[in-house]
Amino acid sequence: xxxxxxxxxxxxxxxxxxxxxxxxxxxxxxxxxxxxxxxxxxxxxxxxxxxxxxxxxxxxxxxxxxxxxxxxxxxxxxxxxxxxxxxxxxxxxxxxxxxxxxxxxxxxxxxxxxxxxxxxxxxxxxxxxxxxxxxxxxxxxxxxxxxxxxxxxxxxxxxxxxxxxxxxxxxxxxxxxxxxx
Numbered sequence: 001x002x003x004x005x006x007x008x009x010x011x012x013x014x015x016x017x018x019x020x021x022x023x024x025x026x027x028x029x030x031x032x033x034x035x036x037x038x039x040x041x042x043x044x045x046x047x048x049x050x051x052x053x054x055x056x057x058x059x060x061x062x063x064x065x066x067x068x069x070x071x072x073x074x075x076x077x078x079x080x081x082x083x084x085x086x087x088x089x090x091x092x093x094x095x096x097x098x099x100x101x102x103x104x105x106x107x108x109x110x111x112x113x114x115x116x117x118x119x120x121x122x123x124x125x126x127x128x129x130x131x132x133x134x135x136x137x138x139x140x141x142x143x144x145x146x147x148x149x150x151x152x153x154x155x156x157x158x159x160x161x162x163x164x165x166x167x168x169x170x171x172x173x174x175x176x177x178x179x180x181x
Contacts, residue, residue, distance in 0.1 A: 004116065008115065012034065016094070019126070032091075033094070034095075037084075039097075050094050051086065051088065052086035054081065056082075056138075057083075059078065059081075063079035063120070065103075065114055067108070069106045076114070078158055081098055081099070081124060082099070083128055083131075085136070086136075087136040098114060099165045101164065102164075103139070109123045
């Protein structure tokens with residue numbers, strides 16, 4: 001398994017397309033795309049809801065980090081990823097935001113974005129697609145991917161001061177809604 005500590009948007013985009021094209025994850029004839037917004041929040045206004053936007057907050061992602069100040073690396077099973085999605089007509093849009101973590105060693109207060117193994121990207125996207133199928137197509141919500149509870153890193157305490165999602169009130173360890181049904 002790759003332990004990349006680099007945030008690689010192209011890995012997410014390529015895997016998104018691959019799962020749509022090869023695995024037919026959203027096989028309804030609609031066109032879906034994935035984009036990134038590094039400032040979006042989990043708040044959806046009444047107008048955005050009217051236009052069909054929904055939010056999925058995935059907070060059990062397993063990512064790897066590297067501090068650019070002191071070169072320390074670490075892994076976390078508590079990486080938060082925020083997705084907004086909607087289907088309008090035959091076009092579906094997903095907007096993703098990864099949240100970073102700060103380094104405990106040098107305490108430089110800047111948040112580093114996580115790197116992910118391809119398998120983790122796939123598992124996260126399978127869960128996202130299950131939410132899309134449920135909320136946009138009326139299918140049952142099936143759990144996809146591995147059980148994040150099996151990871152030993154999951155037992156480590158959550159350090160709110162180092163969590164970007166906590167600093168914005170979005171982290172599931174604080175109260176992020178897992179799904180916006």
